[in-house]
Amino acid sequence: MRTLENRDTLRVGFVGAGSIAESILGGIIKNEILSPAQIYVTNHQNDQRLLYLQQRYGVSPTRDLETMVKDSTMLLLAIKPKEAKEVCLRLGKYIRRDQLIVSVMAGISTKNINEWLGVDCPIIRTMPNTSSSVGLSATGIAAGRYASESHLEIAAQLFRAIGSVFQVAEADLHILTGLSGSGPAFIYYMAEAMEQAGVKAGLPADLSRELTVQTLLGAAHMLLKAEEEPAELRRKITSPGGTTEAGLAVLNSYSFQQAMIDAILRAAEKSEELGKLYR
Numbered sequence: 001m002r003t004l005e006n007r008d009t010l011r012v013g014f015v016g017a018g019s020i021a022e023s024i025l026g027g028i029i030k031n032e033i034l035s036p037a038q039i040y041v042t043n044h045q046n047d048q049r050l051l052y053l054q055q056r057y058g059v060s061p062t063r064d065l066e067t068m069v070k071d072s073t074m075l076l077l078a079i080k081p082k083e084a085k086e087v088c089l090r091l092g093k094y095i096r097r098d099q100l101i102v103s104v105m106a107g108i109s110t111k112n113i114n115e116w117l118g119v120d121c122p123i124i125r126t127m128p129n130t131s132s133s134v135g136l137s138a139t140g141i142a143a144g145r146y147a148s149e150s151h152l153e154i155a156a157q158l159f160r161a162i163g164s165v166f167q168v169a170e171a172d173l174h175i176l177t178g179l180s181g182s183g184p185a186f187i188y189y190m191a192e193a194m195e196q197a198g199v200k201a202g203l204p205a206d207l208s209r210e211l212t213v214q215t216l217l218g219a220a221h222m223l224l225k226a227e228e229e230p231a232e233l234r235r236k237i238t239s240p241g242g243t244t245e246a247g248l249a250v251l252n253s254y255s256f257q258q259a260m261i262d263a264i265l266r267a268a269e270k271s272e273e274l275g276k277l278y279r
């Protein structure tokens with residue numbers, strides 16, 4: 001397996017061409033980590049989708065799994081957990097022992113992937129998020145049994161190009177899935193509500209959207225740059241007897257923090273369930 005230092009010779013085959021595949025390949029191309037000519041994509045049946053990816057990013061669509069595997073130095077599995085076994089059984093006919101497999105599938109263990117492929121090839125299991133498309137993913141990565149430090153480093157380099165990378169034990173990828181894999185959806189859900197509140201009180205929708213986005217952006221930067229803990233940043237906004245205090249009282253009456261904690265833990269639990277259901 002070549003390293004990204006030799007990235008001109010790297011060929012990545014995306015098995016699965018949905019949301020996360022597009023976010024990752026879009027980020028890789030935008031950041032000029034690989035050229036479109038180095039990326040193949042395949043999916044199950046959606047021709048329109050492959051055409052769209054070809055036209056938008058210049059990547060090569062294919063349904064010839066054998067040739068794609070043969071020509072790829074790395075395969076990136078971006079199929080749903082329920083499709084994992086069937087697709088891996090098919091891929092196993094063509095995969096070489098030195099071929100690096102990167103999985104982004106929630107819940108599916110590297111042990112199961114190796115078993116289905118029937119090959120002791122190196123597997124790096126990851127959990128990125130869709131912010132990959134703007135270079136801001138938080139990606140967890142863990143090595144399977146046959147992966148070496150250099151395989152980990154190759155995958156880390158690729159994902160570092162589209163955000164931050166955190167190496168964790170494979171078992172911890174479940175909680176990363178809840179926190180940072182699904183996490184953006186929980187934030188968007190809150191953003192939808194913030195926008196709705198502005199509109200309900202009479203603001204134009206576009207102004208309400210801009211205020212929401214700038215507020216989230218500013219808060220994220222504060223979390224990143226300020227030295228205070230989140231609770232201290234919150235306290236600084238909360239004047240005694242003021243508006244924030246009144247608003248927080250409403251959030252507390254709905255157990256907002258507990259709801260967020262439970263949502264993340266439930267998503268993590270679901271990741272474990274998917275792993276058991278589809279093993």
Ligand SMILES: NC(=O)C1=CN([C@@H]2O[C@H](COP(=O)(O)OP(=O)(O)OC[C@H]3O[C@@H](n4cnc5c(N)ncnc54)[C@H](OP(=O)(O)O)[C@@H]3O)[C@@H](O)[C@H]2O)C=CC1
Pocket residue numbers: 015016017018019020021042043044045046047049078079080081083087104105106127128129130181
């Ligand atoms: N979306 C996200 O934010 C994240 C998702 N993930 C993980 O990524 C994986 C994909 O998720 P997501 O992108 O959201 O899902 P999508 O439903 O958007 O995409 C799934 C893709 O898999 C393809 N596919 C299905 N069956 C086959 C097959 N037999 N051979 C080849 N391709 C096949 C589908 O093709 P077709 O359309 O033709 O059926 C489709 O392109 C999941 O395992 C998920 O856990 C991980 C991190 C974040």
Ligand SMILES: O=C(O)[C@@H]1CCC=N1
Pocket residue numbers: 106177181182
């Ligand atoms: O919803 C899902 O199952 C996937 C995994 C993390 C984000 N999306």
